[in-house]
Amino acid sequence: MKKKIQIDDDAQLAAMGHKAELKRNFSTLSMLGLAFAILNSWTALSASLNLSLPSGGSTSVVWGLITAGICNLCMAASLAEFLSAYPTAGGQYHWVAVSWEKWVPILSWITGWINVAGWVALVATGGLLGSQLILGVISLMHPTYEAQRWHQFLIYIAYNVVAFVINAFMNSALPWVTRAAFIWSITGFAIISITVLACSSPHFNSGDFVFREFINQTGWPDGIAWLLGLLQGGLGVTGFDAVAHMIEEIPNASIEGPKIMVTCVGIGTFTGAVFLIVLLFVPGDIDDIINSSAGPLLQILDNATKNHAGAICLLIDGGLPASRFFAKVHKKLGLPLNALCLSTILVIIFGCIFLGSSSAFNAIISSSVVALDLSYGMPIVVNCLRGRKMLPERPWSLPSGLAWTANIISLVYIILTTVLFLFPPELPVTGSNMNYCVAAFGIVLVISVFQWIVDGRKNFTGPRVNLDGLAQGVPVGEAPLEFSSEEKVAK
Secondary structure, three states: OOOOOOOOHHHHHHHOOOOOOOOOOOOHHHHHHHHHHHHOHHHHHHHOHHHHOOEOHHHHHHHHHHHHHHHHHHHHHHHHHHHHHOOOOOOHHHHHHHOOHHHHHHHHHHHHHHHHHHHHHHHHHHHHHHHHHHHHHHHHHOOOOOOOHHHHHHHHHHHHHHHHHHHHHOHHHHHHHHHHHHHHHHHHHHHHHHHHHHHHOOOOOOHHHHHHOOOEOOOOOHHHHHHHOHHHHHHHHOOOOHHHHOHHHOOOHHHHHHHHHHHHHHHHHHHHHHHHHHHHHOOOOHHHHHHOOOOHHHHHHHHHHOOHHHHHHHHHOOOOOOHHHHHOOOOOOOOOHHHHHHHHHHHHHHOOHHHHOOOHHHHHHHHHHHHHHHHHHHHHHHHHHOOOOOOOOOOOOOOHHHHHHHHHHHHHHHHHHHHHOOOOOOOOOOOOOOOOHHHHHHHHHHHHHHHHHHHHHHHOOOOOOOHHHHHOOOOOOOOOOOOOHHHHHHO
């Protein structure tokens, strides 16, 4: 019988050299809602159909998502063990501390930089999809309108500024918003699916088309083209480490956090697969859908409803420079405002790819998926190389055989997609359609190496984790915690 482990949330943070600064005001449902809203699987998948339809057709859309979903479930389950052992907002940056002692600083540094880059790109992806759908609505209502790259860039900037304002000044309402978003999203998924099928009845595409139709308009060999189509599925179910980065804001974190992380990927894969299959059953010329100026999603909804307004209504439904400054929690707002400002600026700068590349869509999405997956793989590979013996006893863990299987599947998937998603989306390659994901990684690499040489190797020691103390639930950090005078009096 498994020993019941009871570890106080703040004691676990203390064992990692941190004090609790954030309020634990998210319930399990609120955090699940936030995680699912960030994954936003069925909407993200349907909005990014132009990634997979030319690169494998229906087989890539359906079976690519199922493949990516299973592999991401393995990654989520693998990282959920770390989250249960170390429920800290540092996430992967902290979890690589199970490596060899002398390698902890550099591995944490690399993982932190990669994870930050991935999240900047993923936030940019949200603005990208949002601005693209807005332009699609305009194109659908005004067929003579010719969208320009700078049009989308301006919408993209406005989208991210609004998001900044909401996150900075409405933080106390976010638990309620995310809880409502989760319920709204699941309800919307059901309503839109039923409406689309009802409007299309009795004329549907064949099951053979939905599950077996293969299309290759990329210029790559068929096998490579299908694998490149995995990018859509990878986008739809990545970002689940958001649970870790918000873990210090939920109670009973070491137990509830892992459940939420795995559950959100499972729900995202299921709802995404069902919704994509529903869309593929809607009749219409596949070439017209792929080449539609409104985008594949809006064109399919328009085909189903035979009405522009109806289609639109359905659619609407430590390792960084100056890290102490950016990590500072604003006293009144109760959030790291400086870091929020920095991330918004970086996302807007990242969006400048719009202005110079016709394949910006693929480049930004590739950057987010590849960077996040690499940050997921770092703690997993270190744990495997150390025989999976470094994690302390924890409330949530996988059976040994299942854990090894999940870890190995995760690493094989990460290695394969890291290489593939750096490929240009089509041949022949030109300066305009190349995958600038490589350039984005090069910039991150240069900055991080420069920062390591100038400052990191001298002053950065990596996360502080007392494994023995944490395993026993003892609040012992390897460095003294700093408390304000008011907190000392309270103690």
